[in-house]
Amino acid sequence: MPAKRDQDFFWEAVDRSELTAQQCSDCEKRRHPPAPACPHCGSQHFTISRLSGSGTIHSWIISCHPTLPDPNPKTVILVDLAEGLRFISNLIDAENIRIGAPVTVEFGEVNGRRLPLFRTVKNP
Ligand SMILES: [Zn+2]
Incomplete structure (x- = not known):
């Protein structure tokens, strides 16, 4: 092992x-x-x-670096977690991107690997 x-x-x-x-x-x-x-x-x-999986968006970028097999741009976010840690991830609902927006973790599959992703929260 x-x-x-x-x-x-x-x-x-x-x-x-x-x-x-x-x-x-x-x-x-x-x-x-x-x-x-x-x-x-x-x-x-x-x-x-x-961790709670709750936080707010500290900063973000649209990553246009060409990658395979996933050529689509990703919304990469830096999250200030409620527990005081910073965490890099992707935002699922990129249309709602805003500095300070509350987010919560949501787990999903990306290229066959389970990953922690984030989604904005409407009324936290
Ligand atoms: Zn210590």
């Missing part, structure tokens, strides 16, 4: 439609993306914390 990688817990949670992050066992700060040590105190001890 291959050794676990730092990010395995994250993708296993995505397969269960859960958004998670590491939480330092010493200073209790959450971190994302997954890393072997806490960027705040250097501790290598952590637990897995489930």
Whole structure:
């Protein structure tokens, strides 16, 4: 059995439609993306914390970089999650893009891989 990688817990949670992050066992700060040590105190001890999946759009771009097999432009968003983390993803309903717009996570398949995506929330 291959050794676990730092990010395995994250993708296993995505397969269960859960958004998670590491939480330092010493200073209790959450971190994302997954890393072997806490960027705040250097501790290598952590637990897995489930996130709400709620946040607001901090910034966004339309990515027109040609990719295969998905040649369509993507709306790439930087989300300020309710738990204080920033998360990069894609916005499903790009027509509603706005800095500060409330969003919630929604899991979907992209090129055969389950991913955490986001959708704007009308009345949070
Ligand atoms: Zn820490």
